[in-house]
Amino acid sequence: MEYSRRNFIKAAGVGAVAVTTTVSAVVSGAEVAAAAPKPSPLAIPDAMNRETNTFNINGKNYRAEYEARTTLWEVIAVKLGLTGTNRSCNRASCGACSVLIDGRPFYSCHTLAMEAVGKKIFTVEGLGDEKNLHPLQRVAHLYSAAECGFCTPGWEVTAKALLDKNPNPTVEQVKAALSGHICRCAAYAAIVRTVIDTGKVLRGEAEIA
Amino acid sequence: MKPISVYRPSSVEEAIQILSLHGTQAGVYAGGTDLLIQLKNRIEAAPTFLVDIKKIDGLRYIKEDGQGGVQIGALTKLAELAESDLLAKRYPMLVDAVQHISSPELRNASTIGGDMLQQVWCQYLRGGYSCYRNGGYICYGAIGDNSYYHSAMGGRLCYAVYPGDIATALIPHDAKVKVATPFGMKELTIEQLVPGDMMVDGRLQSHVLRFNEILTEVTIPAPKAGFKASFEKLRPRGVWDFAMASLAMGLQLQANTIEDARVVFGGIAGKPWRETAVENFLKGKTLSTDLTRQALAMALTNAAPLKYNATKIDMAKGLLASGIAKLAAV
Ligand SMILES: Cc1cc2nc3c(=O)[nH]c(=O)nc-3n(C[C@H](O)[C@H](O)[C@H](O)COP(=O)(O)OP(=O)(O)OC[C@H]3O[C@@H](n4cnc5c(N)ncnc54)[C@H](O)[C@@H]3O)c2cc1C
Ligand code: SF4
Ligand code: FES
Ligand code: FES
Numbered sequence: 001m002e003y004s005r006r007n008f009i010k011a012a013g014v015g016a017v018a019v020t021t022t023v024s025a026v027v028s029g030a031e032v033a034a035a036a037p038k039p040s041p042l043a044i045p046d047a048m049n050r051e052t053n054t055f056n057i058n059g060k061n062y063r064a065e066y067e068a069r070t071t072l073w074e075v076i077a078v079k080l081g082l083t084g085t086n087r088s089c090n091r092a093s094c095g096a097c098s099v100l101i102d103g104r105p106f107y108s109c110h111t112l113a114m115e116a117v118g119k120k121i122f123t124v125e126g127l128g129d130e131k132n133l134h135p136l137q138r139v140a141h142l143y144s145a146a147e148c149g150f151c152t153p154g155w156e157v158t159a160k161a162l163l164d165k166n167p168n169p170t171v172e173q174v175k176a177a178l179s180g181h182i183c184r185c186a187a188y189a190a191i192v193r194t195v196i197d198t199g200k201v202l203r204g205e206a207e208i209a
Numbered sequence: 210m211k212p213i214s215v216y217r218p219s220s221v222e223e224a225i226q227i228l229s230l231h232g233t234q235a236g237v238y239a240g241g242t243d244l245l246i247q248l249k250n251r252i253e254a255a256p257t258f259l260v261d262i263k264k265i266d267g268l269r270y271i272k273e274d275g276q277g278g279v280q281i282g283a284l285t286k287l288a289e290l291a292e293s294d295l296l297a298k299r300y301p302m303l304v305d306a307v308q309h310i311s312s313p314e315l316r317n318a319s320t321i322g323g324d325m326l327q328q329v330w331c332q333y334l335r336g337g338y339s340c341y342r343n344g345g346y347i348c349y350g351a352i353g354d355n356s357y358y359h360s361a362m363g364g365r366l367c368y369a370v371y372p373g374d375i376a377t378a379l380i381p382h383d384a385k386v387k388v389a390t391p392f393g394m395k396e397l398t399i400e401q402l403v404p405g406d407m408m409v410d411g412r413l414q415s416h417v418l419r420f421n422e423i424l425t426e427v428t429i430p431a432p433k434a435g436f437k438a439s440f441e442k443l444r445p446r447g448v449w450d451f452a453m454a455s456l457a458m459g460l461q462l463q464a465n466t467i468e469d470a471r472v473v474f475g476g477i478a479g480k481p482w483r484e485t486a487v488e489n490f491l492k493g494k495t496l497s498t499d500l501t502r503q504a505l506a507m508a509l510t511n512a513a514p515l516k517y518n519a520t521k522i523d524m525a526k527g528l529l530a531s532g533i534a535k536l537a538a539v
Contacts, residue, residue, distance in 0.1 A: 048216070112245070180312030
């Protein structure tokens with residue numbers, strides 16, 4: 001066996017493990033005796049620095065290679081070229097980068113790519129395209145709820161998550177659900193009106209003029 | 210962002226082994242909402258070997274303990290706490306506090322354990338200054354802009370306020386936490402968990418967990434009949450912002466007489482600040498707004514505001530007045 005630095009570090013872990021055996025005695029009590037022999041310290045898996053995986057975005061599978069520190073936004077917009085989702089603050093403080101993961105809104109700038117593997121990701125591209133806009137987008141257009149448009153892809157997916165769960169939200173519920181979104185053009189009134197009225201369209205109570 | 214390596218252990222024991230191997234360079238990675246900001250800002254003290262504990266089964270639950278209390282797994286998301294019918298029925302004050310943390314998207318990601326163990330949000334530390342908490346030998350908060358994130362109740366080395374709302378809201382409920390250590394499990398009260406400004410493993414931190422210890426569960430005992438509680442929080446904006454001052458108050462009433470009281474201020478000191486003078490004053494009194502004036506006179510008499518944050522004390526007292534009014538009205 002070569003005495004590389006790496007082997008030494010791994011072997012040095014033995015001490016730590018000798019102590020940790022007591023944990024299982026407490027944590028899992030009776031199972032300890034029956035359990036398979038403790039994995040040896042050398043069996044500690046290697047850490048992940050970089051890997052390749054499949055991302056399910058808007059129902060389609062994409063493969064991408066990413067680093068441990070790569071965020072979901074970087075995979076979606078930079079690696080895969082789905083540039084609909086905008087990134088603004090990159091500090092979980094504006095909402096522009098929101099996407100849905102398994103139906104719930106998350107800030108994609110503040111979610112590591114590895115966390116979204118194996119889950120259903122939904123971005124604004126899944127909402128509609130130029131030829132086939134989602135009612136949310138058509139009503140938003142009608143009410144000028146997108147001025148510069150930078151915040152739009154973010155709140156639209158969050159609003160879709162809300163309407164999927166509750167097609168008849170009150171103004172208070174819309175404000176609460178969209179509270180994690182900043183619109184620097186301050187189109188707030190139009191945004192809230194858009195979500196309320198899209199609810200009416202989706203429920204078949206109104207039509208888009 | 211700082212380059213990182215991620216481990217994904219499948220048991221608490223394995224996670225503790227990995228943490229033990231890397232020492233203070235390793236850190237538990239739960240929801241990551243706090244850690245990612247530290248890593249993006251390249252804070253020297255932020256861990257680079259992350260131990261993602263989300264692959265470990267059985268750390269994410271809200272369940273009854275069979276005696277009227279509730280057990281909450283450390284990885285339970287804040288959104289799950291906010292939406293739980295069980296918690297809303299038994300501990301409405303806790304749910305109220307959780308609903309006022311960060312934003313809906315962040316609550317989908319962050320966990321109850323991470324909220325209690327989060328790093329302080331002092332703008333100097335978060336901006337990468339090398340202060341006491343970041344390997345240096347100076348506190349910029351004590352001498353610089355201390356209007357928002359700094360203690361008005363004194364400090365030792367670090368003057369940052371303890372930012373978490375959940376720990377503050379759990380104290381009136383006499384909650385406890387379970388911690389897995391290399392030597393077995395231990396149980397701590399919330400006040401033991403976050404005593405503020407502690408030197409642990411050569412690092413200054415708000416909580417007492419060592420680098421290789423993992424918080425696994427929060428247990429809340431059954432509320433007794435006649436328990437009333439309220440949570441209030443003042444902040445510049447209704448989302449994202451941390452408390453300038455907050456108050457979690459719990460009163461144990463017999464008819465209308467106060468048998469026991471918990472008055473815990475958040476956002477004004479390096480730890481959730483229990484004001485025992487007011488608690489003792491309230492005991493034995495009949496609950497009504499007549500108590501307000503005397504309670505205020507007794508509150509926070511040992512305040513030690515820094516240059517720019519004396520308003521925190523006024524805010525905290527205002528919250529005490531409205532807290533008493535709120536509980537006297539229901
Ligand atoms: C914009 C913004 C606004 C916020 N506003 C508020 C607010 O108003 N009130 C409030 O209370 N909080 C607020 N927060 C803090 C937020 O609630 C925390 O970041 C979050 O709860 C941390 O949880 P996490 O699971 O993401 O933790 P992580 O980021 O994964 O971890 C945080 C810390 O806890 C440690 N840790 C986590 N879980 C464990 C465990 N089980 N055992 C041992 N160590 C552990 C980690 O090692 C790390 O040091 C805000 C955060 C942001 C970004
Ligand atoms: S208050 Fe604490 S975190 Fe801020 S500069 Fe001082 S030592 Fe650093
Ligand atoms: S870019 Fe993600 S929240 Fe601002
Ligand atoms: S439309 Fe410009 S930021 Fe919202």
